Structure formats: structure tokens, C-alpha cells
Amino acid sequence: xxxxxxxxxxxxxxxxxxxxxxxxxxxxxxxxxxxxxxxxxxxxxxxxxxxxxxxxxxxxxxxxxxxxxxxxxxxxxxxxxxxxxxxxxxxxxxxxxxxxxxxxxxxxxxxxxxxxxxxxxxxxxxxxxxxxxxxxxxxxxxxxxxxxxxxxxxxxxxxxxxxxxxxxxxxxxxxxxxxxxxxxxxxxxxxxxxxxxxxxxxxxxxxxxxxxxxxxxxx
Amino acid sequence: xxxxxxxxxxxxxxxxxxxxxxxxxxxxxxxxxxxxxxxxxxxxxxxxxxxxxxxxxxxxxxxxxxxxxxxxxxxxxxxxxxxxxxxxxxxxxxxxxx
Numbered sequence: 001x002x003x004x005x006x007x008x009x010x011x012x013x014x015x016x017x018x019x020x021x022x023x024x025x026x027x028x029x030x031x032x033x034x035x036x037x038x039x040x041x042x043x044x045x046x047x048x049x050x051x052x053x054x055x056x057x058x059x060x061x062x063x064x065x066x067x068x069x070x071x072x073x074x075x076x077x078x079x080x081x082x083x084x085x086x087x088x089x090x091x092x093x094x095x096x097x098x099x100x101x102x103x104x105x106x107x108x109x110x111x112x113x114x115x116x117x118x119x120x121x122x123x124x125x126x127x128x129x130x131x132x133x134x135x136x137x138x139x140x141x142x143x144x145x146x147x148x149x150x151x152x153x154x155x156x157x158x159x160x161x162x163x164x165x166x167x168x169x170x171x172x173x174x175x176x177x178x179x180x181x182x183x184x185x186x187x188x189x190x191x192x193x194x195x196x197x198x199x200x201x202x203x204x205x206x207x208x209x210x211x212x213x214x215x216x217x218x219x
Numbered sequence: 220x221x222x223x224x225x226x227x228x229x230x231x232x233x234x235x236x237x238x239x240x241x242x243x244x245x246x247x248x249x250x251x252x253x254x255x256x257x258x259x260x261x262x263x264x265x266x267x268x269x270x271x272x273x274x275x276x277x278x279x280x281x282x283x284x285x286x287x288x289x290x291x292x293x294x295x296x297x298x299x300x301x302x303x304x305x306x307x308x309x310x311x312x313x314x315x316x317x
Contacts, residue, residue, distance in 0.1 A: 008312050018240040019240050023244050
């Protein structure tokens with residue numbers, strides 16, 4: 001009876017872990033986060049150094065937005081590549097049910113930042129509204145990640161919260177601390193899209209682990 | 220005392236139990252997805268799927284989407300058998316604890 005009980009417990013544990021794992025979808029792969037993080041830190045450092053030197057005038061307005069949009073395009077392409085490679089390796093379809101579910105959850109959150117970006121590129125840049133642009137990008141990126149919370153691993157949800165809370169803190173910081181450095185938007189982009197993605201990549205990096213199913217099945 | 224006859228012998232086999240658990244987590248799974256998730260050989264997976272299909276626990280759909288693709292899903296009978304099996308396992312655990 002004791003043996004049957006422990007076998008039943010083990011069976012239930014494996015069933016639970018299999019069902020939970022099968023329902024998970026990681027919308028951002030760890031290698032893609034590493035590339036995006038490094039790229040963002042490089043972009044933020046380049047903009048910062050450019051602002052510090054007197055050779056060129058501080059990078060603002062459309063040029064600032066354009067650099068970060070290029071980083072976005074490269075990061076999205078890199079993420080698609082790594083997800084495709086992983087799917088190919090496992091013999092799964094690239095556009096899986098998990099991906100469709102993620103895209104459906106994420107898409108509505110991208111409408112407002114897309115609108116703010118468009119407004120910034122057309123007229124917002126004249127009013128030096130980089131901070132508003134950056135807050136919209138960070139906040140809605142965080143919300144997009146949080147919207148996948150029902151089927152995303154915990155690390156991705158934590159990343160979403162980190163982005164969202166940082167976006168909330170930025171305007172508050174301005175009110176509390178008064179004068180802030182003019183390049184705060186760039187620093188915020190470097191910290192969030194750079195450092196946060198690097199931390200996520202480290203936490204989510206695939207590790208070699210004992211195969212539960214193998215142990216479960218071979219006795 | 221728990222009646223061990225309640226345990227479905229077809230589902231109780233470990234690989235088939237794992238297959239049933241995955242099929243219960245989503246509407247359908249392709250052969251390749253199941254194979255990748257469980258890290259099983261083609262032959263082993265086909266054998267277990269045939270057994271489950273023969274018992275009416277799993278439905279099989281063969282389609283051509285650029286290349287032949289076989290997808291599997293739990294039938295109503297399979298879903299209810301799986302639920303009953305889990306209830307039986309929980310009963311064993313509870314009985315021992317009480």
C-alpha cells in the first residue's frame with residue numbers, strides 16, 4: 001500500500017508538471033533577450049557618449065527614436081529567428097498555438113505605443129517629448145508581457161512587472177527629485193531594455209536538467 | 220481499502236499516462252510535438268498511440284498541410300477515463316494519509 005501511495009503521488013506530480021509545462025509559452029527566448037539586452041546597452045552607451053562629447057550636438061528627437069526603432073526591429077527579428085530555430089530543432093511548427101495565443105494577447109498593447117511613436121515622429125519631437133515616448137514604450141512593453149501571464153513562465157511575468165513599475169516610477173521621479181538629467185530617457189532605455197533583458201536572459205537560460213519524463217517512464 | 224481495479228490498466232502505463240496528460244492540456248497535438256515533448260522514438264510513440272486509439276481514448280486526424288501531418292486529441296471517452304484515473308490516484312493518496 002505504501003508503495004502504491006508513493007507511486008500514485010509520483011504519477012500525480014508528473015501529470016501536473018507535464019500539463020503545466022505543455023500550457024506554457026515563452027514569447028521571448030533567452031538568447032534573443034541576451035542579444036536585445038546587449039544591443040540596447042550598446043545603443044544607450046553610444047547615444048550617451050555622443051551627448052557627452054562636444055563634437056556632435058546631443059542626440060534628440062527623430063534621430064533618438066530612429067535608433068531605438070532600429071534596435072526594436074533587430075531584436076524582434078532575432079527573437080523570431082531563435083523561436084524558429086527552437087521549433088525546427090523540436091520538430092514543432094513555428095507558428096504554434098502558443099505563438100498565436102501570445103500574439104493575440106500582446107497585439108492590443110502595442111496600439112498605444114505605436115500611436116505615440118507616430119505622433120512623436122510627426123510633431124512630438126518638436127516639443128522634446130522623449131520622456132513621454134520612452135514612458136509609453138516601457139509601460140506598454142511591460143503590459144504586453146504581463147498580458148501573456150496566464151501561459152508565460154514566471155520569469156517573463158517578472159520582466160513585465162519590472163518594465164511596468166519602472167515606467168510608473170519615471171514621471172514620479174521627475175516630480176519628487178525635480179531636475180533630472182536631460183538624457184534620462186536614454187538612461188531609462190538602457191536600464192530597461194538593456195539591463196532588464198540581460199537579467200531575464202540569465203534567469204531564463206535553458207539549463208541541463210534531469211529528464212523527469214525519462215525517469216518517470218524508465219523504471 | 221482502495222479497489223485497485225478502479226485503475227485503468229491502459230492509462231496506468233507510464234508513457235501512455237504522460238501522453239494522456241499532454242493531450243488533456245490542449246485541444247490537439249501533432250505527432251512531432253508529442254515526440255519532441257516526451258523525447259520518445261517514432262516507433263515507441265506510434266505503438267502507444269495505436270493502443271490508445273484502439274481503446275477509443277484518442278482520435279486521430281490525418282491532414283496534408285504542405286506535408287502529411289497527424290494530429291491527436293482526446294475523445295470524450297478518453298477525457299472522462301483520464302479524469303477518473305486521476306481521481307483514483309488522488310483517492311489512493313488520500314486514503315493512505317487519513
